[in-house]
Amino acid sequence: MMRLEPVDVAIVGAGFGGAAFAWRLSQQRPGLRILCVERGGHPDPTALPAWRPDWQRAVMQEWATSPNLRLAAARPSRSADYPIDDTESDFKPLMWNGVGGSTIAWAAHFPRLHPSDFRTRSLDDVGDDWPFAYDDLAPYYDLNDAECGVSGLAGDPAYPRKPERPMPPVALGRMGMAAARGFDALGWHWWPVDAAINSREHAGRAACNHCGPCLTGCANGAKSSTDLTYWPKALANGVELRTHCVVQRVEIEARRTTGILYRDAEGRETFQPAATVVIAGNGIGTPRLLLASGLEHQALGRNLMFHGAAYARGIFREELDGPVGPVGCAVYSHEFYETDESRGFKRGVHLQVTRENPLLVQAARLDRPWGGEAHGLVRDEFGHSMVVLVCNEDLPEPHNRVSLTDAVEADGLPGVKLHYRASEHTRRALAFGLDRAEDMLRAAGAHRTVRIPLAPLTGWHLLGTARMGDDPSTSVTDGSGRVHGIENLIVADGSVFPTVGAVNPGSTIGAVALKFADDLAGRL
Amino acid sequence: MREAFLTAVVDTILPGETRSPESRVPLPSGSKAGVALEADNQRHAAILRVIAENGGGEEAFVAAGATQRAAFLADVEKRNFDAFRALVTALLQDYYETPSVLAAMGWRAGGAQPLGHDVPEADEATLALLDRVRARGAIWRKVG
Numbered sequence: 001m002m003r004l005e006p007v008d009v010a011i012v013g014a015g016f017g018g019a020a021f022a023w024r025l026s027q028q029r030p031g032l033r034i035l036c037v038e039r040g041g042h043p044d045p046t047a048l049p050a051w052r053p054d055w056q057r058a059v060m061q062e063w064a065t066s067p068n069l070r071l072a073a074a075r076p077s078r079s080a081d082y083p084i085d086d087t088e089s090d091f092k093p094l095m096w097n098g099v100g101g102s103t104i105a106w107a108a109h110f111p112r113l114h115p116s117d118f119r120t121r122s123l124d125d126v127g128d129d130w131p132f133a134y135d136d137l138a139p140y141y142d143l144n145d146a147e148c149g150v151s152g153l154a155g156d157p158a159y160p161r162k163p164e165r166p167m168p169p170v171a172l173g174r175m176g177m178a179a180a181r182g183f184d185a186l187g188w189h190w191w192p193v194d195a196a197i198n199s200r201e202h203a204g205r206a207a208c209n210h211c212g213p214c215l216t217g218c219a220n221g222a223k224s225s226t227d228l229t230y231w232p233k234a235l236a237n238g239v240e241l242r243t244h245c246v247v248q249r250v251e252i253e254a255r256r257t258t259g260i261l262y263r264d265a266e267g268r269e270t271f272q273p274a275a276t277v278v279i280a281g282n283g284i285g286t287p288r289l290l291l292a293s294g295l296e297h298q299a300l301g302r303n304l305m306f307h308g309a310a311y312a313r314g315i316f317r318e319e320l321d322g323p324v325g326p327v328g329c330a331v332y333s334h335e336f337y338e339t340d341e342s343r344g345f346k347r348g349v350h351l352q353v354t355r356e357n358p359l360l361v362q363a364a365r366l367d368r369p370w371g372g373e374a375h376g377l378v379r380d381e382f383g384h385s386m387v388v389l390v391c392n393e394d395l396p397e398p399h400n401r402v403s404l405t406d407a408v409e410a411d412g413l414p415g416v417k418l419h420y421r422a423s424e425h426t427r428r429a430l431a432f433g434l435d436r437a438e439d440m441l442r443a444a445g446a447h448r449t450v451r452i453p454l455a456p457l458t459g460w461h462l463l464g465t466a467r468m469g470d471d472p473s474t475s476v477t478d479g480s481g482r483v484h485g486i487e488n489l490i491v492a493d494g495s496v497f498p499t500v501g502a503v504n505p506g507s508t509i510g511a512v513a514l515k516f517a518d519d520l521a522g523r524l
Numbered sequence: 525m526r527e528a529f530l531t532a533v534v535d536t537i538l539p540g541e542t543r544s545p546e547s548r549v550p551l552p553s554g555s556k557a558g559v560a561l562e563a564d565n566q567r568h569a570a571i572l573r574v575i576a577e578n579g580g581g582e583e584a585f586v587a588a589g590a591t592q593r594a595a596f597l598a599d600v601e602k603r604n605f606d607a608f609r610a611l612v613t614a615l616l617q618d619y620y621e622t623p624s625v626l627a628a629m630g631w632r633a634g635g636a637q638p639l640g641h642d643v644p645e646a647d648e649a650t651l652a653l654l655d656r657v658r659a660r661g662a663i664w665r666k667v668g
Contacts, residue, residue: 176650209641219638
């Protein structure tokens with residue numbers, strides 16, 4: 001085994017958390033030797049499906065959102081995946097493994113948590129309070145917004161004041177404008193989304209030209225992903241990025257980590273000593289690695305949260321946009337975001353108007369996708385449908401968890417399995433949200449609605465499995481991401497969320513990683 | 525397997541439209557769109573044998589009417605769901621990449637880039653609706 005010269009900080013994972021952390025620490029402490037080790041490689045923007053006539057089938061094969069589907073696909077994927085046993089999980093885990101992490105394949109919907117999301121125990125007697133408040137994180141939200149580039153419209157009354165956005169909202173399209181009329185007819189809150197997508201040329205990256213398949217990588221670079229935002233700056237600051245290296249263990253001796261053991265692309269095992277180790281492998285990869293490293297902690301791997309997700313589709317006679325424009329982004333409503341116990345559940349729901357799937361995916365997802373009737377349904381729906389995604393605040397439950405299996409996978413690490421069941425709380429909240437979504441769709445002019453009460457292939461948000469907290473008996477990390485009892489081991493991804501609000505976590509993952517980097521810089 | 529049988533399977537899964545709405549071009553059948561199953565198809569050989577058996581043999585399946593063939597396939601789907609859906613998905617992937625099919629659906633063939641698409645930005649009337657939202661004031665929950 002090779003043993004390398006020590007570094008000051010070794011980061012595991014080049015996704016959102018790892019990239020933001022690397023850049024910020026390198027900016028705050030220029031003299032540090034900072035290394036990031038990533039299991040996958042760089043995306044190749046010239047080889048993305050959007051350039052090819054067969055781009056639609058890529059969505060179902062090598063660019064499927066699920067790593068399990070990609071591993072089973074006939075065509076090889078550039079994502080460095082490992083299998084995940086999701087047979088006992090209501091939601092299927094989705095991710096991208098490579099430089100940029102899941103920001104390569106995300107929709108770049110970029111909401112923040114609300115102030116109340118940080119205080120659910122104090123306010124509503126559910127979940128747990130975060131170790132810090134919205135106001136503590138706000139400067140990092142602002143910094144993260146500035147680095148990622150946000151299109152949007154300031155002044156949303158569903159949030160405390162946010163900075164002016166440097167670009168106007170992404171195009172609403174006919175679909176977004178119809179949704180706006182629907183929300184307005186009911187007297188409900190709505191607002192154009194914050195999107196980490198350029199609606200204008202910005203920061204050296206092109207404007208979105210509405211090609212459609214955001215989830216197969218952004219071909220023109222309009223979508224913010226950390227390979228385009230944080231990484232170039234971090235590398236310019238002197239951070240070293242080693243790709244195709246799979247970390248096998250975090251070495252821990254006498255309540256301190258001494259470094260990481262990784263296997264490179266040629267299969268060579270290398271020990272990289274480090275004064276501080278930062279793990280940012282997402283809510284599955286992080287507990288997998290820490291459990292495989294022998295870290296014993298009551299809460300490690302537990303309290304897995306995804307966000308409950310369901311959706312309603314409205315079919316309209318008028319022509320809408322079809323599968324074009326930023327896929328996850330148009331308008332949203334937080335009319336029902338905050339707790340109202342008369343609804344029969346605590347906390348709230350987020351209603352997000354999203355766009356159609358590509359034609360092939362629309363056709364393949366019909367209950368019966370073959371025969372003459374299928375043609376009729378595709379004719380009826382294609383270019384004439386709108387989706388309202390309903391997300392609710394999933395609450396932490398210890399039995400929802402990530403565990404190791406007895407298998408040893410091809411990457412050298414133990415197999416990993418999810419145990420997750422949507423709670424009665426989530427089902428009630430989603431049912432309420434779906435009722436409201438259908439109300440809006442009808443108000444907007446839908447002549448038919450279709451209700452999907454639980455949407456399994458929505459598990460992008462991998463959260464809570466190394467939760468922050470002040471009490472080491474119920475949390476894994478403190479408010480600076482340090483693992484309790486091992487102060488030079490930090491977690492800097494969505495694993496640390498004690499609760500998750502009801503909105504997409506990307507913006508908060510970035511902000512939290514920036515804060516943790518500042519916290520570490522302040523200690524060095 | 526005989527070509528006529530394979531074509532009949534394709535066209536039962538992907539029949540052509542006999543009429544289409546609003547004078548649009550009718551969707552072609554799978555075979556007319558150029559979708560084909562190879563005689564030595566390994567991936568779907570097992571389910572194709574089940575289809576033939578269920579239809580009373582390849583020739584009987586071909587000779588049956590469209591309604592009868594669809595009933596045969598529905599029965600196969602019920603008993604062999606995953607394998608049958610894998611066959612359907614493979615055919616759909618070929619079908620919905622075919623320029624004639626995309627054109628019949630009013631869609632553009634080829635890559636999503638570099639052309640992209642035009643999507644209208646919010647018009648003045650839509651943006652004016654936000655005045656009502658603003659007029660309500662803050663709706664986020666204050667935290668003490």
